[in-house]
Amino acid sequence: MRQPPTPEDFTSPVHHARVVARLGIWLGSAFLICFLTGLISHLHQHPIAWLPISPTPSWAYRVTQGLHVATGVACVPLLLAKMYSAYPQLFERPMVGSPLRMLERASIAVLVASSLLQVFTGVASIAQWYVFGFGFTAVHWSLAWVTIGALVVHVAVKLPVIRQALAPPVDDIDPALAHERRWFIRGAFGVAAGAVLLTVGQTLRPLEPLALLAKRHPSQAPQGVPINRTADAAGIPTIVAEEGWRLSLTGPSGSRMLSYADLLALPQVSVDLPITCVEGWSADARWGGVRVRELARLVGGTDESFVGVESAERSGAYRRTTLPTAYAQHPDTVLALTVNGQRLSRDHGFPARIIAPNRPGVLQTKWVKGLTVSA
Amino acid sequence: MTRREGVDPPDIDGVAVGRTRIGLGAAGVVLGLVGVYAFVTGVPGRQWLGVFTWLGGVVVAHDGVIAPTAVLVGLVVFAHLPARVRAPMRVAALAVASVAMIGVPLLMTR
Numbered sequence: 001m002r003q004p005p006t007p008e009d010f011t012s013p014v015h016h017a018r019v020v021a022r023l024g025i026w027l028g029s030a031f032l033i034c035f036l037t038g039l040i041s042h043l044h045q046h047p048i049a050w051l052p053i054s055p056t057p058s059w060a061y062r063v064t065q066g067l068h069v070a071t072g073v074a075c076v077p078l079l080l081a082k083m084y085s086a087y088p089q090l091f092e093r094p095m096v097g098s099p100l101r102m103l104e105r106a107s108i109a110v111l112v113a114s115s116l117l118q119v120f121t122g123v124a125s126i127a128q129w130y131v132f133g134f135g136f137t138a139v140h141w142s143l144a145w146v147t148i149g150a151l152v153v154h155v156a157v158k159l160p161v162i163r164q165a166l167a168p169p170v171d172d173i174d175p176a177l178a179h180e181r182r183w184f185i186r187g188a189f190g191v192a193a194g195a196v197l198l199t200v201g202q203t204l205r206p207l208e209p210l211a212l213l214a215k216r217h218p219s220q221a222p223q224g225v226p227i228n229r230t231a232d233a234a235g236i237p238t239i240v241a242e243e244g245w246r247l248s249l250t251g252p253s254g255s256r257m258l259s260y261a262d263l264l265a266l267p268q269v270s271v272d273l274p275i276t277c278v279e280g281w282s283a284d285a286r287w288g289g290v291r292v293r294e295l296a297r298l299v300g301g302t303d304e305s306f307v308g309v310e311s312a313e314r315s316g317a318y319r320r321t322t323l324p325t326a327y328a329q330h331p332d333t334v335l336a337l338t339v340n341g342q343r344l345s346r347d348h349g350f351p352a353r354i355i356a357p358n359r360p361g362v363l364q365t366k367w368v369k370g371l372t373v374s375a
Numbered sequence: 376m377t378r379r380e381g382v383d384p385p386d387i388d389g390v391a392v393g394r395t396r397i398g399l400g401a402a403g404v405v406l407g408l409v410g411v412y413a414f415v416t417g418v419p420g421r422q423w424l425g426v427f428t429w430l431g432g433v434v435v436a437h438d439g440v441i442a443p444t445a446v447l448v449g450l451v452v453f454a455h456l457p458a459r460v461r462a463p464m465r466v467a468a469l470a471v472a473s474v475a476m477i478g479v480p481l482l483m484t485r
Contacts, residue, residue, distance in 0.1 A: 010446070014465065077473040080472055080473060084445050109434070112438075113431070113434045114430065116436075117429055117430055123477055123480055124480045126480075127483070128484055129483050132429055133425050134425045134426050135418065135419070138413075138414075138417040138418045139418055139426055141413055142417055143410060143414070145409040146414070148406050150407055152400075153404065156397075156398075156399035157396075159393075179462065180458055183462035184466065187462070187463070187466030187469065188466070190466065191466060191469050191473055195474075199477070215481060215484070
């Protein structure tokens, strides 16, 4: 039987160390952007007391999460190109070798496996294709650290090779080969840019007509805002009548039940806020309703109060959310009854939903049935 | 980076290791351990087998199917093209593979 190939069997110029190193810089930078913007998204969903996130500017999450998803999409061609370029290294001899060599190969195995799975789960989940059968957020979060750690180890291991590859060439290489190498590096960058261009319209409105590879097209969505989770999917009863519906308010001075008419009788505000989904789309909208801090005052809330929000949905990780003090007290944080001048549709959270500045969509709780105000 | 005899320990290739690389390597291990901790504490035990299966599966899919296919296409098709055509064709192939990877989840959830 023929032996497996050796790195020398791969003669294409795109396997040259110069190509591998340059693609590595692009991919590594993309991973770093994804990691940092992912940290921000995680902090929104799992707040840390000593590292609070401010509700202003209202567009911040739109930018960081848009960047996270766009860069993640760019990682698809960059990762494929990088791994194709470095593929011959898989066949380097000795296959196992010294303990240090084994350690190096193990770190690369971890890097390859976690990188591929990060990019795959990311791309699948922006389409809401939860084919992998495990909880996306916890796995994507922990593997992000594993990936970035393995990447740093990889850079440490390869540093001399990288330095050599990035130094000006000493040998007079064949211009035809150099031409092919350059084409591959620039081409991979071009494909990455193209992939971003075909998706980023889901958050960058002027590019929406180009968003052929995007799941969501905000301008075509009902009431101008895309719907990730329908009322049916959330297990909301088919008929919720305004007459029978009550909002439960609980606070330091007791409890109150407010009817839809009670809410309408309170001072109404109108706020222009984007809604940004963790999956990368965002849409501007005009929301109308009652300030959350106004509601909190009705049950003894103070300037220091934070507010727990409970949804009528039957299950789901975001059934209960919390508006930290800075959010609960912000004048633009509203229990919305209308969107873009229309009463909220059932799928948009009728009768009432939360809308707050600079906040992931999963925390903009729909079908609100209760608010719990802290002292 | 020049090797300082007797100061820098040799690494696998006999090249100087240096403090930068040791520092980077240690930082990487720490970052990775944060991930392991997050995994152990955040991912329910019953999902672990699924995650490890997927981790192995994507490597097998890439190293065993996607990359060999690309190499084979290179050998059978691209190697016979003039370099002028070969370079853009390679990028076109990358574009097709990328669109497929981004597009399949969209098709599956239509």
